[in-house]
Amino acid sequence: MKQVFVGCDVCKDHIVCWPLTERPKNVKQLWREQGKTRSRNPKEDELSFYFTQGGINDFLRLNPAAVALEPTGMYYSALIAKVCEVENIAVYWVGHSEVKHHRLGHKLPDKNDLADALALCSYLWDNYGRDEMFLQFSPGIPKKLRENYLHLQSLNRMQSPIINRLRQQLAEEFPEVSLRVSVPNDSGLAPLWAWLAGHKVHPRTQAMYEKLWAKSVSSQYGGNISYFTRKLATQLCNFHLIEREIEEELARLLCSPVVEKYRRVMEDFGMKSRTQAIFISQIYPISKYDSLPQFKKRLGCAGVEDSSGDETRFKSGSGSKMCRSAWYLWVLTVIASKKSRPLTPQCVKVAEYYDKQAAALYGSEEAARSQTIKRELKSSQRKIKNLINNQMKPLIKKEQAANFDTQLELLSQLLMSNIEQSLKDSLTKGLKQTEVRKGFGNLIIMRTAGYACKLLFKELKRCIN
Missing domain, CATH: 1.10.287.4070 (Helix Hairpins)
Structure with a gap:
């Protein structure tokens, strides 16, 4: 008997399921063939089940060997996860960004519960047996x-x-x-x-x-x-x-022996109980992390490449948003203020790094203003490009679409070359020092968070493994 994998998109009072008994060869084709036969109204769809005893019983009749869930609305997902745990059904948690990229890669529609369920099931089939491709939520403490x-x-x-x-x-x-x-x-x-x-x-x-x-x-x-x-x-x-x-x-x-060593390490970084709680819940046990990039992504500090043309840049927007916010507040309240900095070796290292970053970006007012103006000019070019794209693309014929992006880039560059000097003069006159500092403040904080995350990884590995 073939095993059944089920992708479950969890809503407030029901789940939308997509069961598959084998890895789909063509996800887009499968959507075209079966998506039209399904109703987006949960009352009319045979594979949508409400959170009632009858609905859960109908869900269990699918006899799934494993289900894929996205931790959106954690409390809603937790009910299905608990049912599966009791019924000995394996649960695989798929990250938000992984679901998004998998759905886009197979050209499935956005904002569609059925498509999300199919994307989850397809992702589970593609990555079954590779635990590193799924989120891990440790039980217990x-x-x-x-x-x-x-x-x-x-x-x-x-x-x-x-x-x-x-x-x-x-x-x-x-x-x-x-x-x-x-x-x-x-x-x-x-x-x-x-x-x-x-x-x-x-x-x-x-x-x-x-x-x-x-x-x-x-x-x-x-x-x-x-x-x-x-x-x-x-x-x-x-x-x-x-x-x-x-x-x-x-x-x-x-204070439990299970996480006591983690707490002691984090106390040396000046982290309070709330920060310790969210970090430990994300990275316990530390033994499951073999590399720093994997650890940094789990704590929201991983850099994601966002390159274009001959320009290469990285954004710190990958991983847990909650952890990223916790890092931001920690740097702002513990490290940025010189009066409140703890004198532990770890905090001293992080504080020195923060001060160097601040000196490099704030040391020369002229250089900081120049970087800010450069950033604003690039932002203006992106806005011009998006405006032209929104106005012109609907008018382009299919046979001309292939060259449209190249022509769009050239046109936006041409327009910018004509207005760049006047725009630069306007920005120079109207730019306040507080705006310069605000622009670089977030950059310094997140760079510092990334450096601190690296030190934390090393300390945890040294003290616990």
Whole structure:
């Protein structure tokens, strides 16, 4: 009996499946033949299954030996992964970029759940037996670290709009404290929001805010703090208490013997618990990484070649976006500020690298301005090229399409040569130093992150293997 592989595109309340019993010889042809017989309406498609007991039972009747999933909407995918685990069905996780490139390579349509399911199944058949081509999510403590990190990120996103709304309310009701920054203390609560919510706070804090309120211009003119404002503050305090519980759970997990060595290495880099959690969840165990590029990609620091013509450049846009954000914040808060830099050997090395990069790009103001203007000119040429392409391409006949790209390049260069000097003069006059620094700031941070990632890889290999 032939084994069945199933590509599963996971939606909010159902999955779209594409089963195959063999590796497809021509994916595009398969799509043309079978894609038209399938309905994009899950209620009408026989291979789309809702997250109900009946739907899951129908899915299991496909008798899959393995399924391919994309970790989009991790919580939705987690349900199917759990079902497969219980039913002894192998689960293979395929990265977003891998699915995208595989779909484009076979000229399958974008934004189409059926096409995504076919691309996942085809990718699984092409790479079955090559574990390095799939994402690896370690069970146990690394998985719990990842879940807690995601919970904390969700809480951060939910707090921001509440704080913004509270500040708007307080601008009328208690303007003296509307812009005051209040962060959680040892109690887990932020003093201002706790006082507004009616929580018990330190006597000095209580006296301070009562005194401020008594002298407030709003209080003097008969104003009051509304029920709505107090309930918003209560909601924010509840989030802070949940956050504290998760942070305590993170601390317990990071002290586990399973990841203790990882934590110690990362502490030497000045990384706090949240950064440690997401990094460990991504790279545990370190023994599965044989090369630095593979490790850097997993942590979002891999350079992807983006060359054109005689110009070669690399973008640091490959791998985990969450890890890339964590690196950015780590460099910005731990390394960039000279006052807060830890004095560990690793942090000293990274700080020296950061300072050299900053000196090279900021050392000569004229050179920095020249590089910024050059970058803006290239951006203008790309915009001109895209504009011409969008306007002219629909008018080009098929027999002329082969030469269109070459003609487009020549035309954009010709237009740029005519306006380059005037555009350069305009940029030179209007370019502020803050814009120059902003342009190079991100570059310095991500270069530093890449260097730190290399040091982290070496330290982990040295201390753990």
